[in-house]
Amino acid sequence: MSDLPPKTSIKRWLVTTNHKDVGTLYLATALFFLVLGGMMALLFRAQLWQSGGTGILSGDGFNQAVTAHGLIMVFWFLSPIASGFANYFVPLQIGAKDLAFPRLNALSYWFYLFSGIMIALSFFQGGTFAGGWTMYAPLNVPTYTPAVEATTGGTITVFALILFVLSITLGTINFLVTIHRSRAEGLGLWNIPLFTWSWLLTVWMMLFAFAALLAALLLLGIDRVMMTQYFATDQGSGLLWAHLFWFFGHPEVYIVFFPALGIMFETFQTFCGRRLVGRKWVIIAMVLVAVQSFLVWMHHMFLTTINLEIKTLIMATTIGISLPFDLMVFALIYTMVKGRVRFTTPFLFSLGALVLFILGGITGVFLGAVVLDYEFRGTYWVVAHFHYVMVSGVTALIAGLYYWWPKISGKMYSEKLGKLNFAVYFFGFNLLYFPMFLAWETPRRVFHFGESMQIYHQMATVGAFVLATSFAIMFITFGHSYLYGPKAPDNPWKYSRTAEWAIPSPPPLDNWSGRPSYASGQLEFVDDAAKATDGGVATETPAAQQEEEHADHASIWPFGIGLGTFVTFIGISGLTPYVYDFMESAVEAGNAEIANGLPAGPDAEPNIMFPILTVIGLMILTYTLFKFGVEEFNAPEMAIAERWPFGGIDNTKMGVWVFLASDVVVFGAAIGAYVFMRIHMGWTEWETIPFASWPGLLNTYILLTSSFTVILALVMAERQNKKGLLATLGATMLLGFAFMGVKAYEYSVKFGDGDYWFSGLEYSLYYVTTGLHALHVILGLIVAGFMIYRVLSIDAYLEDHRPVEYFGLYWHFVDIVWVFLFPLFYLV
Amino acid sequence: MASVRTYAIIYVVLLVLGTAKFVFFEFDFDYWTAISGVMLLAVVKSLLIAGYFQHLIEEPRAISYMMTVAVFMVFLLTVAAGFSIQ
Known part of the structure; x- marks a missing residue:
């Protein structure tokens, strides 16, 4: 629509919500972080030229570079570049006009970008996090990190990750609703292209895995800012972090690899000129991997104190997960055998990815065996295996860049340069990573190694620079193509069959000139308006068609919300010294007790800039969220679409349910942390923290009553009874405030007894879990207040009552959480 | 969508079940019996809220x-x- 400025305008990129623009932003930003993460790697590879280091980095600098390299590559490059492809091509492959929630999609991107800026800034706040990308406890909390300095930068890193996970969560909701509810007519799930299949399974895994990571990061962030003790005790803290992190971390391997696999399937089909052999079985194998990925996480914990029974069980599940991959690998090989291969640049990269993945996969099987893992754990064997798997994924992602470059840019690239790029890349990759297998006795994250290992490390360092050169060639190839390349046709590949190749390169803003349909068994573009005038049955009303034609593609508020969250998170990250000072003074004055004495504090001194930033950030957030809420925005809707198995429910309601599913895991993991720590301590050894159980019971009555008033609000909205709606929403708010009042009284009694959140592990668990719940109540109160304002100002929800129902879904969920918190913290 | 009467009945049942949880620990039940009973009641309450207030049975x-x-x-x-x- 004309509300979107041209691509040459900076404003366009700040306001766009169009999926192709957002995809382009994701791709460009991810490539920037590839360069940043790559520079970190070059730095520490230079340090590793000789045992003991060349002195190019200090000890702490080395730790920071290694940690930041891992975090940036895994979180800020690998997943987002796949998000870029998915944003651009999934709607095209399924025949959609855009994602289901375009503004949320833009917000996902801004959260991602600002989270990346945060990690870049963390280097300048006393140093970034330096405890390794796995952030193992207790090296991730101030109490145990005086040696490497518990910096504000370290806390900013944690909050950057939280912001990144929020971005992922929004993206997950968006893609799940889009792929399930916006497929073109006749496009059943079995028939969606394999890249979209791989992405669909990726986002399903993301939904549950990243929620567990969010819980872990929230607890860690609270530990670092509020000095709670989740990860600071000798009572199971290390195991708790490992369980939470790897419950996310192992599915993350497949989350990162699946989109690359999808690209391999697409490119193998296109450049072998035939359908993937065993396509149906490949899809089943991918589903199996997605399920199994949640059953293997403890193979990362074989060297911890978990028992032998569970280790044996996990060894079996780990070996089991390699089997579906075998099927996929054979399907790819057999597709080559049965087809006629065309060795274009995208195919070469895909083939290279397959070869590297086979090596990476086989070397991983060693680590899945308990006894071998005892030997290999924490060595360069892990580093080599991990990179052969993850960077084979990168290899396929580069294949995707070449494959789709003509569609995105509208220009063809030079095959000669592309093939040179592949040759240098493949040589550099193997020179970098293969010697690591030979130098496997080197401990990871350490720059001291035996003299006999030196030659391998020097080969790896040379390989790193060769690999870096290959990326320079890649950028030159794309730059050359953009400036001088011939115009790309709609479909430059003879045997590509997916829908994105049926439209111009680059695609127009609204994607399709007619409505894509597969009803006849092949892709057709239907002109619904013409059908209606020909005497056919019109499938949409003229008003609906007009609305679709006026779909919006621009909003500045996602950028504003991203900025506000960024400023708030930076501010919060620097509050630790204030909390520590409070803790110290309370202990010294005899007003507070800490089970193991006063812990070591943060490195930084209190700085007024951080509280000010927190307040400014919250002000920006309040304003931009309000403007976002009142903005008129028509997302492109699809009147005719395949929606199985989520038909009979609208997009927003499905989105709310998906969000709640994610929140179930976030809250569940926090409650699970309580259960785990209590089991570790001895269940009946636990001391109940609240001073009495009656405040919990009273709050149970209050919340249940508020659930009843919310459901009455829905009834009132349906009856178009404005006064009734205002009364019931108002009652809900009052009950919410009453709940908070009881909670405040309960906390104040405990504070009066000298029991704070930092007083001991039980106290941390009590205050944080009930505090997270209270935060949910506060967020609900803000939404309820906004809804009352909308009813008063524009008689909202009387014509369309659905937003009241969506709010109710959230509020009832908060009630359900309390149903479990009450007995766990007040009774048992 | 259910009627106001149904919502009211569910609400009353929820209040009763909420009180029942408290009662388990006020009377002389074995500790593990009390925990099992309380958690069972919590599950029943959650299913009632999700099924009827969140209309999960209709989705x-x-x-x-x-x-x-x-x-x-x-x-x-x-x-x-x-x-x-x-």
């Missing part, structure tokens, strides 16, 4: 399956982690 089954998977993930993580330190 497509896929929504219920998705929420069941989410709850299963929590159980998987908690039970497996708890077992791993036995």
Whole structure:
């Protein structure tokens, strides 16, 4: 629509919500972080030229570079570049006009970008996090990190990750609703292209895995800012972090690899000129991997104190997960055998990815065996295996860049340069990573190694620079193509069959000139308006068609919300010294007790800039969220679409349910942390923290009553009874405030007894879990207040009552959480 | 969507079940019996809220399956982690 400025305008990129623009932003930003993460790697590879280091980095600098390299590559490059492809091509492959929630999609991107800026800034706040990308406890909390300095930068890193996970969560909701509810007519799930299949399974895994990571990061962030003790005790803290992190971390391997696999399937089909052999079985194998990925996480914990029974069980599940991959690998090989291969640049990269993945996969099987893992754990064997798997994924992602470059840019690239790029890349990759297998006795994250290992490390360092050169060639190839390349046709590949190749390169803003349909068994573009005038049955009303034609593609508020969250998170990250000072003074004055004495504090001194930033950030957030809420925005809707198995429910309601599913895991993991720590301590050894159980019971009555008033609000909205709606929403708010009042009284009694959140592990668990719940109540109160304002100002929800129902879904969920918190913290 | 009467009945049942949880620990039950009873009541309450107040019984089954998977993930993580330190 004309509300979107041209691509040459900076404003366009700040306001766009169009999926192709957002995809382009994701791709460009991810490539920037590839360069940043790559520079970190070059730095520490230079340090590793000789045992003991060349002195190019200090000890702490080395730790920071290694940690930041891992975090940036895994979180800020690998997943987002796949998000870029998915944003651009999934709607095209399924025949959609855009994602289901375009503004949320833009917000996902801004959260991602600002989270990346945060990690870049963390280097300048006393140093970034330096405890390794796995952030193992207790090296991730101030109490145990005086040696490497518990910096504000370290806390900013944690909050950057939280912001990144929020971005992922929004993206997950968006893609799940889009792929399930916006497929073109006749496009059943079995028939969606394999890249979209791989992405669909990726986002399903993301939904549950990243929620567990969010819980872990929230607890860690609270530990670092509020000095709670989740990860600071000798009572199971290390195991708790490992369980939470790897419950996310192992599915993350497949989350990162699946989109690359999808690209391999697409490119193998296109450049072998035939359908993937065993396509149906490949899809089943991918589903199996997605399920199994949640059953293997403890193979990362074989060297911890978990028992032998569970280790044996996990060894079996780990070996089991390699089997579906075998099927996929054979399907790819057999597709080559049965087809006629065309060795274009995208195919070469895909083939290279397959070869590297086979090596990476086989070397991983060693680590899945308990006894071998005892030997290999924490060595360069892990580093080599991990990179052969993850960077084979990168290899396929580069294949995707070449494959789709003509569609995105509208220009063809030079095959000669592309093939040179592949040759240098493949040589550099193997020179970098293969010697690591030979130098496997080197401990990871350490720059001291035996003299006999030196030659391998020097080969790896040379390989790193060769690999870096290959990326320079890649950028030159794309730059050359953009400036001088011939115009790309709609479909430059003879045997590509997916829908994105049926439209111009680059695609127009609204994607399709007619409505894509597969009803006849092949892709057709239907002109619904013409059908209606020909005497056919019109499938949409003229008003609906007009609305679709006026779909919006621009909003500045996602950028504003991203900025506000960024400023708030930076501010919060620097509050630790204030909390520590409070803790110290309370202990010294005899007003507070800490089970193991006063812990070591943060490195930084209190700085007024951080509280000010927190307040400014919250002000920006309040304003931009309000403007976002009142903005008129028509997302492109699809009147005719395949929606199985989520038909009979609208997009927003499905989105709310998906969000709640994610929140179930976030809250569940926090409650699970309580259960785990209590089991570790001895269940009946636990001391109940609240001073009495009656405040919990009273709050149970209050919340249940508020659930009843919310459901009455829905009834009132349906009856178009404005006064009734205002009364019931108002009652809900009052009950919410009453709940908070009881909670405040309960906390104040405990504070009066000298029991704070930092007083001991039980106290941390009590205050944080009930505090997270209270935060949910506060967020609900803000939404309820906004809804009352909308009813008063524009008689909202009387014509369309659905937003009241969506709010109710959230509020009832908060009630359900309390149903479990009450007995766990007040009774048992 | 259910009637106001149904909502009111569910609300009263929820209040009764909420009180019953409290009662388990006020009377002389064996500790583990009390815990089991209380958690069972919590599950029943949650199902009533989700089924009737959130209208899960009227939504497509896929929504219920998705929420069941989410709850299963929590159980998987908690039970497996708890077992791993036995």
